[in-house]
Amino acid sequence: MQAMLPLFSLLQEDFPLSNQQYRLLSASLAAFSKSGYPSTSVSMIVANARTSKSTFYKHYKNKESILIHLFDLLSTALIRKVEDVLRSVPPTSKRTFQAIKTYIDTCFTHRDAAKLLMVDTVGLVPSLEKKRQAVIDQFASIFQRELSSLTCHRLTKEQWILSHAMVGAINQIVIRSLLEEELPSPVELAGVLEKMMSKLLREKSEFDS
Incomplete structure (x- = not known):
């Protein structure tokens, strides 16, 4: 997650997001950037975020919504x-x-x-x-x-x-x-x-x- 710190600094100025959302957003950016949006799955995002699918679906409907x-x-x-x-x-x-x-x-x-x-x-x-x-x-x-x-x-x-x-x-x-x-x-x-x-x-x- 260290590589995503600039993203955190930009968003923290404006948006009161939970730590879970910050982790999911940073993980999704990393996954989309590395594998491409079409090839990225929700499983890859939650693995990067070190969280569960239930946590993902608590905040987002699918990878398009995130x-x-x-x-x-x-x-x-x-x-x-x-x-x-x-x-x-x-x-x-x-x-x-x-x-x-x-x-x-x-x-x-x-x-x-x-x-x-x-x-x-x-x-x-x-x-x-x-x-x-x-x-x-x-x-x-x-x-x-x-x-x-x-x-x-x-x-x-x-x-x-x-x-x-x-x-x-x-x-x-x-x-x-x-x-x-x-x-x-x-x-x-x-x-x-x-x-x-x-x-x-x-x-x-x-x-x-």
């Missing part, structure tokens, strides 16, 4: 971390950079979980696909809100398009990075992405004027 719970917990914690940054930094491009960096850095810190939920299980669990899209939409709405504050304009269709494009770009960069042996620098990635967004905003401002 995967969904893991996704819900981690996505909620990630959104909270990004929102915390946005609340602590004045509304400038620096705040956008810090928010992007926090998103990327958190995904890289919890690499196994991010790879499982953003790469390895794509297309395998329909209910997870709906939740994944909902989280993408939520991050896009956060970006749209930030764009509105940076440009001092009301929400527009262009901001909606740009916010979804930026979230898509960030996610694609994270996904590609997770597939590499050595992770790139979150600072470097966030810097490039923030400059890209700032350039688009400048061009739009010049066009409008």
